[in-house]
Ligand SMILES: Nc1ncnc2c1ncn2[C@@H]1O[C@H](COP(=O)(O)OP(=O)(O)O)[C@@H](O)[C@H]1O
């Protein structure tokens with residue numbers, strides 16, 4: 770076990786819901802080591818998205834810790850935590866969340882622009898990334914001019930363009946037909962592997978989940994080897 774991983778220790782997440790409290794995560798210990806791929810499956814409502822949001826430091830655990838490269842992420846203030854997150858993590862969600870008025874290149878370059886990279890340099894890297902993902906003929910198209918699979922490939926480019934240490938994906942093929950699901954899954958695993966980034970995938974798509982080196986089942990707030 771190295772110190773370089775993305776790790777959850779004793780993570781609980783509760784959501785107050787009227788009179789009762791939903792205990793969605795009930796003691797999660799998980800390590801995604803550098804360069805390793807880990808998938809988490811579970812039925813709808815099991816808490817997969819909640820777990821990904823907490824590990825991605827987009828949401829705060831009720832108890833427990835999240836460490837990235839040995840840094841206790843929730844001991845940082847919001848600004849410092851966002852800076853580490855923007856630099857070291859990349860996200861892919863079920864919906865692409867591309868900005869409608871921007872081209873594929875501009876969308877894919879956004880993480881670099883946010884980090885302060887010069888627009889020309891950001892666009893150059895985004896262009897390379899899009900070409901690698903097979904979108905060389907779609908660089909200046911806007912999201913509405915792209916198919917669902919192409920939109921999601923732009924979202925993958927955006928998640929990888931800043932060479933994050935870890936990519937976190939929440940149902941990245943959940944909005945695609947089976948052919949596009951297979952293609953986007955292959956592209957995502959391939960591009961992450963080439964960069965030797967770590968990968969945390971949460972999905973109910975078992976055929977995608979089984980491409981990861983390790984798999985867990987999230988059930989009743991806990992993880993089980995799968
Ligand atoms: N922000 C929230 N406030 C209240 N309840 C939530 C919130 N987010 C998720 N939940 C509840 O937590 C449970 C797990 O949700 P989620 O993590 O989205 O599951 P999954 O991604 O496995 O389908 C569900 O019962 C859901 O309604």
Ligand SMILES: [Mg+2]
Nearest residue numbers: 817818819940
């Ligand atoms: Mg979900």
